Amino acid sequence: MFAGSRFCPRCGAEATREQVDDGVTLSCPRCDEPLQGLKLGATTVHECGACGGLWMAPDALQRLCDAREEHAGVVATLAAHAPTATASPDTVRYIPCPRCRKLMNRVNFAHSSGVVMDVCKTDGVWLDRGELQRIVDFVEHGGLETAREHEKEQLADERRRLDAARAASAASAASLSDLQSAAIGARLRTTADTPVERLFQDALGLFLRP
Ligand SMILES: [Zn+2]
Ligand SMILES: [Zn+2]
Known part of the structure; x- marks a missing residue:
């Protein structure tokens, strides 16, 4: 989907990008840019505009997985933004939690999805660009x-x-x-x-x- 188009040509879902300022000031663990609040369906996450990575509380990720009726919209919303920087998530590197700065654990979502998240037990989950789409895909296919x-x-x-x-x-x-x-x-x-x-x-x- 091209940036700026309102509907995803593949699934027809409307790509609404509603940014929210919830007073959270965190920076991207990969490129240090400030994270921006973003509505995905009814869930607020924090996005790095530069690399497209996403930070969210664990319960936010669970809500996103559960809200299957929102999945097409979520994918369209994510696709409607073109990042300016490429984080190099292919390189295995432990990155710090945006909140407590401790190095996060690398966890294979649902053990078998192949999507390796960066997780701080206390604070939340970091997903590099494209990983939330892969998780949604995994859930949609009964993973x-x-x-x-x-x-x-x-x-x-x-x-x-x-x-x-x-x-x-x-x-x-x-x-x-x-x-x-x-x-x-x-x-x-x-x-x-x-x-x-x-x-x-x-x-x-x-x-x-x-
Ligand atoms: Zn970033
Ligand atoms: Zn933390």
């Missing part, structure tokens, strides 16, 4: 549900292995196995009937697991 199924299978495998090990092991090892088995059982139960949101947080790898 979260697939990841949940995969996780359930892995947990079930883990439990079978533990059960087998316990059956074969001496009594001295049993108490540890009991604990592990109970922990895995609890995770299995929650995974079995939790909504995708819960997996999403879990898959973010940070906000539920100690």
